[in-house]
Every structure is written in structure tokens, then in C-alpha cells.
Amino acid sequence: MERHFDEGLKELHKDILRMAALAQEAIFKSIEALKNRDRTQAQVVIDADNKIDELELVVDERCVDLIARYQPMAGDLRFITTGMKINADLERIADLAVDIGQRVLELADKPLLKPLIDIPKLSAIAQGMVKDAIDAFINKDMALAKEVIISDNSADQLRNQICDELVNDFLAKDAASAHRAVPLLLIARYLERICDHATNIAEDVIYMAEGKVIKHHPEKLAD
Amino acid sequence: MERHFDEGLKELHKDILRMAALAQEAIFKSIEALKNRDRTQAQVVIDADNKIDELELVVDERCVDLIARYQPMAGDLRFITTGMKINADLERIADLAVDIGQRVLELADKPLLKPLIDIPKLSAIAQGMVKDAIDAFINKDMALAKEVIISDNSADQLRNQICDELVNDFLAKDAASAHRAVPLLLIARYLERICDHATNIAEDVIYMAEGKVIKHHPEKLAD
Numbered sequence: 001m002e003r004h005f006d007e008g009l010k011e012l013h014k015d016i017l018r019m020a021a022l023a024q025e026a027i028f029k030s031i032e033a034l035k036n037r038d039r040t041q042a043q044v045v046i047d048a049d050n051k052i053d054e055l056e057l058v059v060d061e062r063c064v065d066l067i068a069r070y071q072p073m074a075g076d077l078r079f080i081t082t083g084m085k086i087n088a089d090l091e092r093i094a095d096l097a098v099d100i101g102q103r104v105l106e107l108a109d110k111p112l113l114k115p116l117i118d119i120p121k122l123s124a125i126a127q128g129m130v131k132d133a134i135d136a137f138i139n140k141d142m143a144l145a146k147e148v149i150i151s152d153n154s155a156d157q158l159r160n161q162i163c164d165e166l167v168n169d170f171l172a173k174d175a176a177s178a179h180r181a182v183p184l185l186l187i188a189r190y191l192e193r194i195c196d197h198a199t200n201i202a203e204d205v206i207y208m209a210e211g212k213v214i215k216h217h218p219e220k221l222a223d
Numbered sequence: 224m225e226r227h228f229d230e231g232l233k234e235l236h237k238d239i240l241r242m243a244a245l246a247q248e249a250i251f252k253s254i255e256a257l258k259n260r261d262r263t264q265a266q267v268v269i270d271a272d273n274k275i276d277e278l279e280l281v282v283d284e285r286c287v288d289l290i291a292r293y294q295p296m297a298g299d300l301r302f303i304t305t306g307m308k309i310n311a312d313l314e315r316i317a318d319l320a321v322d323i324g325q326r327v328l329e330l331a332d333k334p335l336l337k338p339l340i341d342i343p344k345l346s347a348i349a350q351g352m353v354k355d356a357i358d359a360f361i362n363k364d365m366a367l368a369k370e371v372i373i374s375d376n377s378a379d380q381l382r383n384q385i386c387d388e389l390v391n392d393f394l395a396k397d398a399a400s401a402h403r404a405v406p407l408l409l410i411a412r413y414l415e416r417i418c419d420h421a422t423n424i425a426e427d428v429i430y431m432a433e434g435k436v437i438k439h440h441p442e443k444l445a446d
Contacts, residue, residue: 063304064300064301064304067290067300067304068296068300071294073291077287077291078287081286081287081307084307084308085307085308167402171394171398171401171405172398172399172401172402173398174398175394175395175396175398176395178390178395179390179395182390182394182405182408185405186412189409
């Protein structure tokens with residue numbers, strides 16, 4: 001019984017790591033598609049979302065099944081219910097990569113508004129935060145979870161900077177830029193929402209391990 | 224024991240209905256603030272979010288506690304784990320109302336771009352979908368859950384119409400409209416994401432009750 005439960009937990013680790021890898025890959029590929037204005041690559045990201053959707057359901061089933069079958073005690077129970085929440089976050093991260101892919105389809109036949117520097121930078125931050133948040137969960141690494149929460153500030157700042165520039169230097173100056181600037185503005189927001197999901201995950205990890213509410217209380221991070 | 228469990232479940236119903244009421248109120252007030260370009264009202268929505276954040280944690284605790292204490296069987300267990308997911312959706316819906324409030328602060332000192340008709344319409348759809356999705360959960364009303372999923376199509380269409388109009392009739396014609404059109408465009412997207420959360424809830428309700436995967440498979444709605 002005990003052994004089967006441990007095996008079930010290990011499978012859950014593996015599934016969540018796989019979800020996270022697929023989500024990170026989707027972000028990476030969607031931004032590559034943007035950089036190359038590559039319609040085919042964008043479509044690949046959009047089509048691959050099915051796989052993540054299916055896996056989300058498998059993970060959810062595994063979690064409910066583990067609880068129903070083994071009636072785990074407090075610590076393990078909280079690990080599993082946290083896993084269910086993280087699973088939902090990862091699925092939505094992948095959805096946001098699909099949103100990026102769709103904006104790339106709109107942009108693919110238009111010249112780039114400007115060389116892309118900050119958006120790939122924000123994307124790299126987002127991918128790193130997702131990776132770290134999941135590692136923090138699997139390894140119950142509180143220091144890493146806290147780092148993820150702190151790095152959300154730089155993601156917010158970079159997002160604001162990108163959006164302000166798109167509005168002030170393009171949209172507010174040249175109406176002809178609208179069809180190219182608006183999709184970029186949305187992509188910057190999608191990336192920042194990915195960072196928010198990673199932050200959610202990190203907050204849940206801290207709550208799981210310490211029973212301490214960081215969620216909605218960033219000032220408690222230093223405790 | 225049985226009686227205490229039933230009482231716990233009833234409390235969970237009440238908490239989730241309260242979360243949903245707060246979320247609906249936040250959407251309503253944020254759009255009223257927009258209509259009246261009322262900075263104070265927008266700030267009220269932003270400040271009220273704390274209450275919803277606190278309640279989210281209470282509900283989460285209640286769910287884990289119910290599972291740990293009573294080790295409920297399959298049906299009740301699934302109801303509770305679904306409640307946890309719905310709880311997270313409701314909290315994010317309230318966050319989106321805060322996002323609307325923040326855009327209202329940006330718009331408050333500027334004349335309106337055009338009379339607001341479609342955005343309040345989309346807001347009414349969003350509020351209705353949230354209400355129905357929660358009622359479907361509490362009453363295990365599958366027909367109502369399916370209605371919610373179907374109405375997401377009209378929300379999508381209305382969102383697209385609003386955004387196309389803002390880009391084509393304003394941003395692409397008159398660069399001077401940028402600072403007023405972009406926040407409206409974002410508000411339309413926030414509202415549509417609220418509808419998406421309501422749809423998530425409805426899909427989870429159907430899965431909970433029928434074990435049928437509507438999530439990511441809208442074509443199965445007719446079954």
C-alpha cells in the first residue's frame with residue numbers, strides 16, 4: 001500500500017515535470033515563431049496544445065485517484081492538492097503560448113515594427129520562472145520559490161516598459177502602426193501573465209511547505 | 224461524523240457562493256466605474272480585492288480540511304476538489320475586475336472615445352456566466368453548465384467585434400486616440416477572460432458530475 005502510494009507520487013512528479021516541459025517549450029517556440037514571423041511554427045504551437053490539455057486531465061485524475069485510494073495524511077494530501085492547482089496553472093501557461101501563436105499569425109505577413117529585444121528577454125524570464133517554480137515544488141525548495149516571487153517584479157517592470165514604448169512611440173505617433181503594435185502589446189501581456197502563473201505556483205509551494213500565506217502578502221517574503 | 228461532514232459541505236457551498244457574489248460585484252462595480260469614469264469607485268474595486276483574497280485562502284483550507292478529516296468517497300471528494308479549482312477561478316475573476324479598475328484610473332481624466340454600449344453588454348454576459356456556472360456547481364445542474372459553455376461563443380464574438388472596432392476605427396485611423404483606445408481594448412479582453420473562467424468552471428462541473436470530458440472538447444456538449 002505504502003509502496004504503491006510512493007510510486008503514485010513519483011508518477012505525479014514525472015507528469016508535472018512533463019507538463020512543465022511542454023509549457024516551457026510552447027512559450028519558447030511561440031516566441032521563436034514571432035522572431036522569425038514563421039506562420040508554420042506558430043501553427044505548430046497552436047496544434048500542440050491538445051497534448052497538454054490531455055495531460056492536464058490525466059494529472060487531475062491521478063491526483064483524485066491518489067487521494068481516494070490512499071487517503072494520505074496532511075503533508076502528502078497538501079502536496080497532491082497543490083499539484084492539482086499547479087497542473088491548472090501549467091495548462092493556462094500553455095494556453096497563453098497559443099495566444100502568442102495566434103498573434104504571430106496576425107503579424108506574419110507584416111514587416112516587424114522594430115527589432116525584437118525586450119519581448120524575447122521577457123520570454124526568457126517567463127520560461128525561467130516556470131522552470132524554477134516547478135523545481136521548487138518537486139524539491140520543496142523554499143529559497144527557490146521565494147526567488148521566483150521576487151523575480152516577478154522585474155517581469156512587471158519589463159512588461160510596463162514594453163507596453164509604454166509601444167503606446168507612446170508607435171500607437172500614439174503613427175496610426176499606421178496599429179495593426180503591428182497591438183499584437184505585440186498583447187504578446188507582452190501574455191508573457192507577463194505567464195510570469196504571474198509561475199508566481200502563483202511559487203506561492204502555493206510556500207504555503208504547502210510552510211503553511212505560510214505568501215499569496216497576496218508579498219511583504220511576508222522576508223520572514 | 225456524517226453530520227459534521229454534511230455541515231462542512233454546506234459551509235463550503237456558502238463560502239463559494241460568497242466568493243462568487245464578491246466576484247460578480249467586483250465586475251459590476253468596475254464597469255460602473257468605467258461608465259462614470261469614476262476614479263473613487265475604481266479604487267473601491269481595487270481595495271476590495273483583499274477580502275476576496277482572504278476568502279480564497281479560507282475556502283482552500285476548508286477543502287483540504289474536509290478531505291483530511293472525513294476522507295470522503297469518490298463523489299464527495301470530486302465535489303470538493305472541483306470546489307478548490309472553482310475557488311481559484313473566482314479569485315482570478317476578481318483580479319480581472321481589479322485590472323479593469325486600473326485601466327479606469329488611466330481613463331478617468333480623459334473624455335470617452337465613444338459611447339459605451341458593447342463593453343457593458345459584454346460585462347453583463349460575463350456576470351451572468353459567472354452566476355450560472357456557480358449555480359450549476361452548487362445544484363449539480365448539468366443543463367445550466369452546458370448553457371454557460373455555449374454562451375462563451377457570443378462572448379468571444381462580442382469581444383472580437385469590440386477589439387476590431389477599436390483597432391480599425393480608432394487606433395489605425397487616429398494616433399491621438401491611442402491612450403483612450405488601448406485601455407478599452409484591454410478591458411474587453413479582461414471581460415472575455417472572465418467568461419473563459421466561467422466556462423472553465425462549467426466544464427469542471429460537468430466533469431465532476433458526469434466524468435465526461437467537455438473541457439477542451441466542446442464537440443461533446445451535444446452528447
